Amino acid sequence: MGKDLTAQRPLRVQLGPLELKNPIVTASGTFGYGLEFTEFVDLSKIGALCTKGLSLRPHAGNAPPRICETPAGMLNAIGLQNVGVEVFLAEKLPRLRELGATVIANVWGDTEEEYVAVVGALEDAEGLAAIELNISCPNVDKGGMLFGNSPAATASLVSRVRAESRSTLVVKLSPNAPDLIESARAARDSGADVLSLVNTFVGMAIDPATARPRLSFGTGGLSGPAIKPLALRMVFQVARALPGAPLMGIGGISDLSDVLEFLAAGASAVQIGTANFRDPGVSERLVGELAAYCSERGTTVSELVGRAQRTGTGGEAGAEG
Amino acid sequence: MGKDLTAQRPLRVQLGPLELKNPIVTASGTFGYGLEFTEFVDLSKIGALCTKGLSLRPHAGNAPPRICETPAGMLNAIGLQNVGVEVFLAEKLPRLRELGATVIANVWGDTEEEYVAVVGALEDAEGLAAIELNISCPNVDKGGMLFGNSPAATASLVSRVRAESRSTLVVKLSPNAPDLIESARAARDSGADVLSLVNTFVGMAIDPATARPRLSFGTGGLSGPAIKPLALRMVFQVARALPGAPLMGIGGISDLSDVLEFLAAGASAVQIGTANFRDPGVSERLVGELAAYCSERGTTVSELVGRAQRTGTGGEAGAEG
Amino acid sequence: MRADHRAVLLLRRVFSPGFFSVTFRAPALAREVSPGQFVMLEVAGRLRPYLRRAYSVADAEPDTGEVEFLVRTIGPGTAALEDLAEGSAASLLGPLGNGFSVAGLGSRSRVAVVAGGIGAAPFPLLFRAFAAAGIPADLYLGGRNAAELGFRSRFDGIVRGETVLSTDDGSLGEKGFVTDAFARRAAPDGPGYARVFACGPMPMFAALAKVVERFGVASEFSTEAAMGCGFGACLGCVIPGREKPFVISCLEGPILPPERIAWEKI
Amino acid sequence: MRADHRAVLLLRRVFSPGFFSVTFRAPALAREVSPGQFVMLEVAGRLRPYLRRAYSVADAEPDTGEVEFLVRTIGPGTAALEDLAEGSAASLLGPLGNGFSVAGLGSRSRVAVVAGGIGAAPFPLLFRAFAAAGIPADLYLGGRNAAELGFRSRFDGIVRGETVLSTDDGSLGEKGFVTDAFARRAAPDGPGYARVFACGPMPMFAALAKVVERFGVASEFSTEAAMGCGFGACLGCVIPGREKPFVISCLEGPILPPERIAWEKI
Numbered sequence A, B: 001m002g003k004d005l006t007a008q009r010p011l012r013v014q015l016g017p018l019e020l021k022n023p024i025v026t027a028s029g030t031f032g033y034g035l036e037f038t039e040f041v042d043l044s045k046i047g048a049l050c051t052k053g054l055s056l057r058p059h060a061g062n063a064p065p066r067i068c069e070t071p072a073g074m075l076n077a078i079g080l081q082n083v084g085v086e087v088f089l090a091e092k093l094p095r096l097r098e099l100g101a102t103v104i105a106n107v108w109g110d111t112e113e114e115y116v117a118v119v120g121a122l123e124d125a126e127g128l129a130a131i132e133l134n135i136s137c138p139n140v141d142k143g144g145m146l147f148g149n150s151p152a153a154t155a156s157l158v159s160r161v162r163a164e165s166r167s168t169l170v171v172k173l174s175p176n177a178p179d180l181i182e183s184a185r186a187a188r189d190s191g192a193d194v195l196s197l198v199n200t201f202v203g204m205a206i207d208p209a210t211a212r213p214r215l216s217f218g219t220g221g222l223s224g225p226a227i228k229p230l231a232l233r234m235v236f237q238v239a240r241a242l243p244g245a246p247l248m249g250i251g252g253i254s255d256l257s258d259v260l261e262f263l264a265a266g267a268s269a270v271q272i273g274t275a276n277f278r279d280p281g282v283s284e285r286l287v288g289e290l291a292a293y294c295s296e297r298g299t300t301v302s303e304l305v306g307r308a309q310r311t312g313t314g315g316e317a318g319a320e321g
Numbered sequence C, D: 001m002r003a004d005h006r007a008v009l010l011l012r013r014v015f016s017p018g019f020f021s022v023t024f025r026a027p028a029l030a031r032e033v034s035p036g037q038f039v040m041l042e043v044a045g046r047l048r049p050y051l052r053r054a055y056s057v058a059d060a061e062p063d064t065g066e067v068e069f070l071v072r073t074i075g076p077g078t079a080a081l082e083d084l085a086e087g088s089a090a091s092l093l094g095p096l097g098n099g100f101s102v103a104g105l106g107s108r109s110r111v112a113v114v115a116g117g118i119g120a121a122p123f124p125l126l127f128r129a130f131a132a133a134g135i136p137a138d139l140y141l142g143g144r145n146a147a148e149l150g151f152r153s154r155f156d157g158i159v160r161g162e163t164v165l166s167t168d169d170g171s172l173g174e175k176g177f178v179t180d181a182f183a184r185r186a187a188p189d190g191p192g193y194a195r196v197f198a199c200g201p202m203p204m205f206a207a208l209a210k211v212v213e214r215f216g217v218a219s220e221f222s223t224e225a226a227m228g229c230g231f232g233a234c235l236g237c238v239i240p241g242r243e244k245p246f247v248i249s250c251l252e253g254p255i256l257p258p259e260r261i262a263w264e265k266i
């Protein structure tokens, strides 16, 4: 796609303090550290990339099998394997800066202290646009209850990190939270600058031959087109419940039409995840397609955000069947 | 498939008071009143059929569009259109009896009183094997809060119905409940004989051209293969939390391998839903395939139930990524 | 009897960009189908599209066992048909729906067929029925532009009466909507049609409904709705009705008289 | 350089039931691929399979631009390849992975290739490299039964050394596991192999790892793991390692020396 088009201002979006040249961001854990994609994507062309989830120390992750395919999606239980924040700062970030990438560091911890420490280590790193907190992790101080699964735990973690950091904070919500809207509100009220949603849905696959789960961990996170209708509904409902809260929509986004759906639902930017595996060049291509779409219609991305909210209908959780 | 095979005892399953000749049941709202399928399925061959959700009076349902396709699934907001319990008893049930069908009446209401009334009207009907309560409906007495979305509301409804009815009660759980296991426990402790899970997941699709939801109702229920990994995980977790509770597994089941997965997870029977639309003969064919599977391996369906539980691993909600 | 017919694709013919026909071998279906009925078609082994798609039977040859469909490429379902290799199989569930009625019509009762774009699909088979019963019939075929009239050649030799073409942009035939082209001729001093058969997009139906009501001409519309099953099981295909809230279009239709439809609700 | 090559299927050849080869036209890939490397293959327009599947490049002709894969039908991915019509296209992402190393080998260093079933896939291209460097090489090809040796004819004329066939059921060649057939010959008084190249199911690797360790023969295994991406982005393809917890098989492999793998953890 032509530089001219993709560099156009019509694609720029503002999410609280975070300005992106365009709304196409690659999702954590599906884009490595960005450097794996240099042959497929000009990293300077996409809105931003989210790194694999970083922890204070290198982390080995779960035993294989870690992934399996499901209808229109996949399950993963990678177990947050990553090189650790030090190696990231020493070996990955400088290279990403050279390539002109806009980088969002996705981070996680086992305790609130660890989150604070990781964020602290990244605080003054040159060339980080924002830090994204993955709160879908077990809190070892709370018997492994996930930080993201109660508004209280979410609020406690986010305000703790907010107090210690000047960075732009993106809080990534879990769709497995009992009450997503309350969790979103808690994150926002505790100082999140941007909310990204959603992370993967807890699912399972069993091998009939052995009657054992296909993933060694047992359960795994469902991602891909299969979850798109659920993720889109969640973005729509959070956008309705928290008007003005900057949102990044995530879940099964694979083509331009998916991007337009999430923008219409109320997301100011989107994250492309599993689609990167099938089609490593998809993110840059979507920037081009979105630019063409906007120029053909003489519109801007900002104008496309939240249009479905204004049409009024729906959004309520309805009777099924 | 040969009569001999499909009539074999190895397929029989016992769910509390409910004995079925085989574990293949068709799901409510995806099998009409059974009579729409007589050219495709010998109704006497399948374990049972669940009727479209019945209400006290005929119900018109939602304005179109009511359905739309999604990746490996579909969204629906039919709005529970049905002929009402009287017409069902007068015109549908007698015909189903003649055809030798095992019938489970799926029912719903706007208030606890209405549930009681519908169940009462069906109470002494000849040839009903069980009554299935669809609790994924708004309670107009509680400002439209869904009966299925809080353990308390579920307990109140189920114990009320239980008190007034001698019928075998199946309670159909909603995957949208904030805490599915607590809702399952509440339903079981309030007198449900069998738990069926899951109903559809609330989702959404937007037409990028108009920025309006594709369904006139706004949101809709997601069903089909896309939800299978989520439904399977839920069945596994409820089976683990409530040992001995008879379960019917539902969600995206389309082939023998899916059936075996749900049995292994802990379901004693399964319901086939959206697959009936693509492949109207699928339910009877699965009975034959399951019979062949059991006789080849010299096993019985009962032996296949819950095998994945015994393998020990997994089931916990895990960190994503 | 309705059944799921496994059928082999014999031939694909492209009429204009995005407008093509597919001919399958399905003897039982060819024998049983009547004009206006449809099938739910599945191209096996694909999750995309997940649901079957409805296609009106365009033509059927009981002798050869061939069944033809006219298709316009729109999304995954029609794309799957465009990709299907000749010689490979698809599943045709049908015949479904009620079909057109030519009862009470004869050589002295002239009829009109009004079709918009892909709305031409069900009519070759109906023209066979007209021919068999000696019913004189005119064809009004309209579209946005010449490309959308791609199927016009499919009617060469089978339309005994007049063929009137129209395009919104005037690139072929009369300029304007096909409903206007019809209205001009159907006017009181016109041929005086005994019945009108129509298929096209909902806006065309809404306009045509007014015209036929004004002229008091009995008519049958081949309606279209998103269908989950095609045989009454999902209740996804309803159309707002007059004498009751909703008409189940796959069972009570797809062929419906306009007076049964609540146009203002669409 | 790694790229996503849109390639047209030129030819499909069936060797035995469920064992077939597909030849694509992909000139750039044919030029760049080295023995043991693989591609992630996608048959477009399908949600099933959703993820690409990995296939070792079996052979490549830089002059003609042809790239061949040997495939065994198992599930949706391989089925999609079986259904793909000659003349239609697929996407080949590659070349990926590290590949076999023939460095330091010459006409005086005899090598052995040990393949189990579909494990034959990567070796035609490797035998080309042997021929080019004048390296004498024997082929040990094993399978459960004769059908699983379907690809043996693919090696006719390209194996300069000995070809030893074996089947678990004795229906073809020596009876027993291919690893035993190899062990019998590789024994101290045997040819004395300078290097062993192997590909097959994990149980075969585990057995072979013991044998080569006993004889102190350097070897390279083409490992297999479920792969989400093929280029290091998903971390789904790890194999338990010796010097570190996990080896990323798509990046550091798929060709790995057995001593780097923690067999007891598999």
Ligand SMILES: Cc1cc2nc3c(=O)[nH]c(=O)nc-3n(C[C@H](O)[C@H](O)[C@H](O)COP(=O)(O)OP(=O)(O)OC[C@H]3O[C@@H](n4cnc5c(N)ncnc54)[C@H](O)[C@@H]3O)c2cc1C
Pocket: B207, C038, C049, C053, C054, C055, C056, C057, C069, C070, C071, C072, C073, C074, C075, C076, C077, C078, C079, C118, C121, C122, C223, C224, C225, C226, C227, C254
């Ligand atoms: C009774 C009946 C008979 C039919 N007969 C035929 C026939 O003979 N030939 C034929 O080609 N089609 C026919 N259709 C339409 C057909 O069933 C498909 O809906 C249509 O081809 C689109 O399917 P798709 O998967 O290609 O696109 P979809 O993915 O279903 O649609 C793609 C996009 O186009 C929109 N869309 C869907 N249908 C239409 C439409 N008709 N016009 C404009 N936009 C649309 C959808 O909302 C969606 O946004 C018939 C439908 C019915 C109900």
Ligand SMILES: Cc1cc2nc3c(=O)[nH]c(=O)nc-3n(C[C@H](O)[C@H](O)[C@H](O)COP(=O)(O)OP(=O)(O)OC[C@H]3O[C@@H](n4cnc5c(N)ncnc54)[C@H](O)[C@@H]3O)c2cc1C
Pocket: A207, D038, D049, D053, D054, D055, D056, D057, D069, D070, D071, D072, D073, D074, D075, D076, D077, D078, D079, D118, D121, D122, D223, D224, D225, D226, D227, D254
């Ligand atoms: C580096 C690499 C190179 C490969 N090269 C080739 C090649 O050249 N030719 C080739 O045919 N395949 C090759 N494979 C395997 C291939 O990628 C597919 O995994 C395999 O063909 C099955 O895919 P599927 O979609 O057909 O079946 P899937 O749906 O992936 O598998 C169906 C079922 O079989 C099981 N299964 C998956 N793979 C295997 C297997 N290998 N053996 C037994 N059961 C299995 C799965 O667990 C599942 O239960 C390679 C894999 C890797 C990692």
Ligand SMILES: Cc1cc2nc3c(=O)[nH]c(=O)nc-3n(C[C@H](O)[C@H](O)[C@H](O)COP(=O)(O)O)c2cc1C
Pocket: A320, A321, B027, B028, B029, B030, B052, B053, B076, B078, B080, B106, B133, B134, B172, B198, B199, B200, B222, B223, B224, B225, B227, B250, B251, B252, B253, B271, B272, B273, B274, B275, C234
């Ligand atoms: C069109 C449609 C209508 C449905 N109607 C009902 C209903 O009336 N009552 C009910 O309890 N469930 C209803 N369901 C839910 C199904 O019974 C089933 O729980 C759900 O679709 C998940 O199973 P599946 O993925 O196999 O379809 C309906 C589902 C669909 C797709």
Ligand SMILES: Cc1cc2nc3c(=O)[nH]c(=O)nc-3n(C[C@H](O)[C@H](O)[C@H](O)COP(=O)(O)O)c2cc1C
Pocket: A027, A028, A029, A030, A052, A053, A076, A078, A080, A106, A133, A134, A172, A198, A199, A200, A222, A223, A224, A225, A227, A250, A251, A252, A253, A271, A272, A273, A274, A275, B320, B321, D234
């Ligand atoms: C293999 C894999 C690894 C992931 N790792 C992480 C991670 O480390 N941190 C995180 O916040 N999300 C992680 N995710 C979640 C994705 O960022 C994304 O939220 C989710 O996959 C839904 O989007 P998608 O359907 O487009 O993939 C991972 C997803 C996948 C598939």
Ligand code: FES
Pocket: C226, C227, C228, C229, C230, C231, C232, C233, C234, C235, C236, C237, C238, C248, C249, C250, C251
């Ligand atoms: S399409 Fe399912 S009821 Fe009409």
Ligand code: FES
Pocket: D226, D227, D228, D229, D230, D231, D232, D233, D234, D235, D236, D237, D238, D248, D249, D250, D251
């Ligand atoms: S397959 Fe994705 S990292 Fe190896």
